[in-house]
Amino acid sequence: MENTIYIQMKHRLTIKKGAIVRLSDMAQVIVPEEMSNLQELVVLSNTSEVEKKFIVLDVMNVINKIKSRYPDAEIQVIGPSETIFEIVKKRKTAPSFLFVLVWLLLFVGSGMAIMNFHEETSMQTMHQKIYWMMTGKMNSTPFIVQIPYSLGLGLGMILFFNHLFKKRINQEPSPLEIEMFNYQQDLDQYVVLNKHKESTKYSDDH
Template sequence: MDKSLYLRLRHRIQVNPNQIVRLEDVAQLVADSRTIDKVRQMEIYHVNVNDKSIKILDVMRIIEEIHLIDKNIDIQTFGPAQTIVEIVYKKKQFKPIFFIAVWLLLFLGAALAIMNFHEDVSMRVVHQKIFKTITGLDDEKPLLLQIPYSIGLGLGMILFFNHVFRKRINEEPSPLEVEMFNYQQDLDQYVIMNENKESSKNINDN
């Protein structure tokens, strides 16, 4: 009887403190039903109080655990060689005062950045010259240009970030989401290389 097991580790999973991590939690499995029933509930790791927020599970250790149950299973692995186990602790209660403080900080910072940029490039003078070119009139406050420009600036930011509050305008990711994704990928790679003991060997290791 064919005992081939095709195993693909998930890139990242979330667990609760003191949870038992089983094989079906960390991997996608393809095999005959008898083989899957034999291994899918096997314990891979037990989250304990000494764990902080990240634990790395290596595919080689998982293969060893499977062979302890049945050494005749032919394991074929695909995808990543490690799974990042993120331990999710109880979230702190939301505090509106902190939200308001952060919102005001970001709002004032963005407003100052925009105003300083406009001052650096002499945007008011540019508007005055454009207004005089179009109408032939001198106006220190060409509101016919400044008001639509201000509205367009806000609409441009909405289109750039592809969100109106929590509602997404379309399915295309925004540049901020792409940068956050790249940052998360780099962070995961760093965690895998530094937290996974199986990925490195020191000169004093036996």
């Protein structure tokens, strides 16, 4: 139909505090040519007044604003029925010494965790037994076993996280990325269920 408007809202958007959000920013919209100015319809403003981190904009608020401009329009909604806006503030760049300090703490902490694990599981004794099974001799420091094991441990961590520094090894997501994705999904569901706001508070009459 000539007056039909199709809207597909985005699931999540990150915006700066105080930003003005237009319809084209938060949804894919197909409109008749004579309604092309609808793309610039302001759906959120006054976001500088938002104290919390999230705003949930329901599709009904969007439909009401469209109807106020084009009462006879037929609106078809495809996909999500709400968009989650995450309000972010401008962050100051952390000092380089702080980055180095955090890196050292993580490095030392992870190293101690690995050493404690090996101590509790008697890994050195296990290596000595492996060396005895391979050579028939006892050796208190079987480096021929320990060195390949240490290299393999590091290689296994690289393969597990699927990253070598900033370079991705392959296109498959790592287990950590899967867990982060699941966490993000749970967080979004929580926000929708528990922080649903009256978005008209941050709307205007545009």
